[in-house]
Amino acid sequence: MCSDQNHITGSISNHLENGQNDPICVAVTIDINDISDGALKVLKQIKPFWPINNVQFKIFTNGTTNKLIGCCIPKHNNNDEIPLGGEDNLNRYEVILIRIYGKNTEVLIDRQKEVENFKSLHRYGFAPKLLATFNNGLAYEYTDGKPLSKSDVYDEQIWRKIAQRMAEMHRDIDCVPLNEPVLWKKINKFFDLIPTKYSNPVTQQRREELLPPIHEIRAEFNRLYAVVSKIKSPVVFAHNDLLLGNILYDTSAEIVTFIDYEYADYNFQAFEIGNHFTEFAGMTDIDYTLYPPKEYQLDWLREYLTHYHKHDSSVVTDEYVHQLYADVNKFALVAHFFWLIWGHIQAEHSEIDYDFLEFASLRYNEYLAKRDAFLSL
Template identity: 25%
Template sequence: MSAGSREHASDVPAGPGASEWDSVLDRVTCLPGKPYQVEVLTGGLTNINLKVSHAEGAVVVRIAQPGSELLAIDRKAEHLNSTAAAQAGVGAPVLEYIADPGLLVVGFIDGRAFTDDDIRGGAHLSRIAAACRQLHGGPRFVSDFNMFDIQRGYLDIVQREGFRLPARYLDFMPQAARIESAFHTRPQPTVPCNNDLLAGNFIDDGRKIWLIDYEYSGNNDPCFELGNIWSEANLSLEQLEELMEAYDGRLLRHRVARARLWGLMSKFGWTLWGSIQASVSSIDFDFWEWAMEKYERAAAEFDGPAFARLLDDAAAGGPDITMAP
C-alpha cells in the first residue's frame, strides 16, 4: 500500500560520495557516472521512493523496506507486472530491477499526483475509467490477486503474531463468506489490475493519467479495481455509478453492486494490512488509526440495510440488469 506522491519532495543535494543514498544508488547501473540530485518522495507507506535527477533526465528508485514479506508483496512479480503496465502504455517505463537489496528503477513521470479531493471533485472520473480500461486491456500479469485470499492470509498473520484486531472483526467473517459465495455464483474474467489505486498513484501529465506503483498488482476482477478506487477516495455512491458507467459504457446494477461489495472487502482486508504495519513498520505513520478508519466504514456497510440487496444484485448478473433512470 503505497502512495507515489510527487508533490511534497524534500531536496537532498547529492553527488558521488556526497549523499546518504550513494551506497544504494551505486548499485543502479542505469544512472550515469555524473553528479545527481536526490529528492525523497513522501507519501509512501511501504517503501522509500527517491527521485534521482541528472543531466540526462530523472528516474524514481523504489527501495523496499523490511516487513513487506508479511504484506503479500512479491517483488519479482511487481517488476514483471510493472513492465507489462508500461507495455500497456499506462505505467512508467521500467529501467532496472535489482532483487538484492530490492531496488526497482522506473522513469520519472513529469506530472501531478492526485489527491482525494481531485478524485472526489468528479471532473476526472471518466479519465480515470479510461486509464483503468487501458491497463485492463494490456498484457496479462504474471500473478493473480484475490482479496478474499489476501484477507485470510493477513488474518492468519495477525492472529499468529498476536497483532491488534479491531473489536467484532471476526464477527463479520460470515458476511465476507457470503460475498465470496455471491461472486462465485457469477464468476467474472480477470484482467491485469493495479489493485492499489490510492489518489497518489494517479499521475496527471496534462494529457493523460498514468497509473503507478504495482506492489499489489495481479490479474483480478476489474470491479475490484473500481470498487477499491471508490473506497480509497471515499466517493459517493453517485460517483461510483458515474465511474462504473464511464468504464462499462452503460450503468449496470449488478456491476455497481459487485464494485460496492469489492470496495467493502477492500476496507475489510486493508484493515489487517494496517494492523500488520502498525506492528512491524519503521515508517513514522499512525497505521492503526488508518486501519480503524477503514474498519469503521466496513463495519457500517456490513451492518447496513443495503448489504443483503447488494448480494442479490451481484449474484443475479446478466447484461439485462440495467439501472433504472
Template identity: 35%
Template sequence: MGATSNVVDDKEGRLPREVKDALQLLASEWDDIVDLKALQVIPLKGAMTNEVFQIKWPTRTDDVSRKVLVRIYGEGVEVFFDRDDEIRTFEFMSMHGQGPCLLERFPNGRIEEFIHARTLSASDLRDPDISALIAAKLREFHELEMPGPKKVWLWDRLRNWLNAAKGVCPLEEAKAFCLEAFEEEICMLEKKLFGGHQRIGFCHNDLQYGNIMMDEETKSITIIDYEYASYNPVAYDIANHFCEMAADYHTETPHIMDYSKYPGLEERLRFLRVYLDSLGKEPKDTEVEQLLQDVEKYTLASHLTWGLWGIISEHVNEIDFDYKDYARQRFQQYWMRKPELLDSS
C-alpha cells in the same frame, strides 16, 4: 500503497551506499551530466509501503536536469506480495507502454524512469473530467492479458493476511480488532459477493490518487505501482478506488479517512458509465445497475483488505503513519455498512 508527489529537498546522505553506487553507474551512461556525484535527492511523501525518492543531476544544458525515481522496498512487506511477481508485472507493463521503464535494480529496491507528468491529488479524483479519464484507463488496465493463470487472488490474499495479522498481533490487540471473527466473514463475503456474472480482469487493487499520473498536455493517464496487482473481480478494483476518495495522504493526519467524501450515487454512476462505454459499446441500464450493486458490496472486501494491511504494517513497517488507527477506521466501516449492503442478499 504508493507514493504521492509532495516533495521536500534532502541531502545525498539519506541514501544507502548501494543505492548511490547504482545511481552513479546508471548516470555514467549519460554524457551530459556535469558531476555524477552531484545528485539531488527529493523524498516523495505519502509512501506507506516503500521509500520513494526523485533523483536529479545537473546537466551541461541550462535549466535541464536528468531525473529518475528510486524505490527502496519497505521492511517486512514481503508478507503482502511476492516481490519477484511484482517485478515481472512492472517489466510487462513497461514493455506494453503502460508505465515507467525499469532502469536498474539493487538488492533492496530499483531505479525507474521518471515520468514527466504530475501525480494526482485527492481533489483531482472528484473532477468529473479527470475521473472520466481514470475510468477509461482503468478499463484498459483491466483488459490487459497478463502472463500466468487468470486466478482470483482476493480471497486467498484476505486469508493469508488474516493469518499474518494474527501472527504479529498481541492477544489484547487481536481481541480489540475481533480478528477471530474475520475468518467466517471472509467465507461469507466470498459466498455472497463472488457471482458467476462478474467479470474477472487484471486489477491494480490499490488505485489511490498517488498511484495515478496525468500528462497535462496530452491528458493521458498512467497508472503506476503494481505491488498489489493481480487478477480479481473488476468490481472490487472499482470499489477500492471509490473508497480511496475518502483519503487524503497529504494532511497533518494522513491516516484519517473522511467517508463523507465517498462518491455519491450520481458520481458513481457517471464513472461506471464511462468505464463500460470506453470500449465503444454503450452499456444497458441493467448492466450499469448490476455493476453498481457489485461495486458497493465489494467495498466491504476493500475495508477488510486494508484493515488487515494496517494491522500487519503497524508491526512490520517503520514509516511514519498511524497504521493501527487506519485499520480501526476500515474495520469500523466494514461493520457499519455490512447490514445495509448484505441484508438483502
C-alpha cells in the same frame, strides 16, 4: 531481488521479448539512513555518464510501505545550478526514481512477481521502464504528473480519464481462464500473517482497544464472502491498489498514469473499481464521507464500460451499468477487509511512522457502517 527467475504465470508474460526488457541487477542494499550513498551506487550502473557530483535528491514520498526518491540532474549541461524546487520545475531535469522497500514488506508482496509485472506493463504501455533492481528496491524512469488530491477525483476531466485508463488496462491485457483472481487467496494469506500477539506490548494493547478479536473479524469476513463470492465479476489484470497517491495526472498533457505495481495481479473487475472508490477518503485525515454517491458512480461506470467495450453502445445498457454498480459496492466492502488485515500486519512489521491500527479500525468501522446497505443492492 537479484534473481535469474524470469517466469510469471498467465498471458501477461507472453508479451515479453526474450530479456530485451530486463533491468540491470545491482548488488547494493540502500541504507534508509544514508539513501544518497546507496542511490549513487545504483546510478553509476544505470547512468554511467551522469556527472554524479551534480545529482540532486528529492524525496517524493515516505509512503505507507516504501520510500520513493528522485535522483535529478539538469537536462542542459551547464555550470549554472538550477534550483530543484517543486514538481513543476522537474521538466528541466532528467530524473530517475529509486524506490526503497519498507522493512519486512516481502511478507506481503512477491517482489519477483512485481518486477515481472513492471516489465510487462511497460511493454503494454502502462508503466515506465524499469532500469534496475537492487537488493531492497527498484530504479525506474520518472513519469510526469502529480498525485491526485481528494478533490481531483471529483474533477470530471480527471475522473473520466481515470475510468478510461482503467478500462484500457483491463481490456488490453489478455486474460485466459487459467488466470485465477488473486483476491480470496491473498486475503486468506493475510489473515494467517496477523500475529497472535504483537511483539510490542503497546501495540498489542492498542489493537485490543481499537478492534474486536481476530476470530470475530474472520467470522465477519466469512459471512461477507458467502455473499460476494457468488458475484460473477469478470477477471482482469488489475492494479489492485489505486489509491490517490498511485494515480498521477499530467495537467499539460492531460494524461493519467497509474504507478506502483506491488499488488498487481489478476483479479475481479468489480474489486478494482470498488477498491478505487474506497480510496477517495485518502490515507491521511481519512474521510469516508468522500466515498462517491450513486449518481457519480453511475456516470463513472458508464464511462468505464464505454471504453472497456470499445464504444459499443449496444452492450452498455442501463441494466448493465446498474448491475456493475451493485457489484462494485459489494466488492468495496471486501476492499475494506483487505486493507484492514493489511494494517494489522504492517503494525507488527513496518518502521514507517503511520498509525496502521487506527487505519485498520477506520476501515472496519466503515465496513460495518456500509455493510447492510451495500449488500442489499
